[in-house]
Amino acid sequence: MSALADSVARLTGVAVEELSPLSGGDLSSVAAARLADGRAVVVKTGPLAGAEAEMLRAIAATGCPCPAVLAAAEDVLVMTRLADGGRPDAAAWAAFGEALRRLHDAAGDAYGWPRDHAFGPVTIRNAPRPDWPAFWAERRLTADIAALPADLARRVEALAARLPDLLPAAPPAALLHGDLWSGNVLWGPEGFSGVIDPACYHGHAEVDLAMLGLFGRLGDGFRDGHGPAEPGEAERRPIYQLWPALVHLRLFGGGYRGMVERLLAETGA
Incomplete structure (x- = not known):
């Protein structure tokens, strides 16, 4: 298992069963992960991951939908994955x-x-x-x-x-x-x-x-x-x-x- 998977497991307390890169991430690295308890999560790494976690918590506190922070360190952020692929009306x-x-x-x-x-x-x-x-x-x-x-x-x-x-x-x-x-x-x-x-x-x-x-x-x-x-x-x-x-x-x-x-x-x- 990769070092990133080990970090996610350590932060969440749940083993990682699958880990794959996601598209995007011009300014940071982003991956999709499936945890052993069945949850599909997104993992972002980089020097500002912890700062982003603070921002997501501030946004969530207003009631504006955003990924929920599951675990974070200064350089790793684990969050829920939002539904996408729809066409807005x-x-x-x-x-x-x-x-x-x-x-x-x-x-x-x-x-x-x-x-x-x-x-x-x-x-x-x-x-x-x-x-x-x-x-x-x-x-x-x-x-x-x-x-x-x-x-x-x-x-x-x-x-x-x-x-x-x-x-x-x-x-x-x-x-x-x-x-x-x-x-x-x-x-x-x-x-x-x-x-x-x-x-x-x-x-x-x-x-x-x-x-x-x-x-x-x-x-x-x-x-x-x-x-x-x-x-x-x-x-x-x-x-x-x-x-x-x-x-x-x-x-x-x-x-x-x-x-x-x-x-x-x-x-x-």
Whole structure:
């Protein structure tokens, strides 16, 4: 039996009968396992597995469906496997919207998270700030400005300087999923299954919605569950989409430069 299977058995107290890699896992390793007691589980390994366990517990406490944490160490996370492979209809999108609203209703005292996180080599800086535009400028857009091409860096810095005029100063500090693209929302035969792979922190709820719209679209029924858009959301959307676009540029290269330039142009930068 592999070392990973031994770790899972040690953490759960149950022997592992089968272990096989799952697709995905660009920034960590993910495997499916069948335990001797019949449970099908997912095992994630990597230096931030323990941090993800904390985030999943925080999400679950709001009532938003997500994998249940069965056992965790700093570098291994064992969790339940959610149903997937379904095709969402309007009712499923409404259920997802309602669940995400419950998540966002869990407000914090400041913007940020108790510790930093990461997307692979890109650090997610989460030191709390009481001022939202300052958080988005300092912890997101300009946190690693030297890693960007000089021409893009100048435009990002110019936009960051304007954020007090473009973003609300003190929106509710919603609990965010933090990496809510379509691949991290699972749909099963019965509808919405839950969210996976969080990178949680507290911030403006529109951040999650903007991420959902960056590589896809909100389905019919979503607003029935989550509620109507806030005034000015469309104007703020490219500001919030810019940070994940910058992350993709750093992680995956120049193929994302066009996205970054388009979003900067939409903000007027």
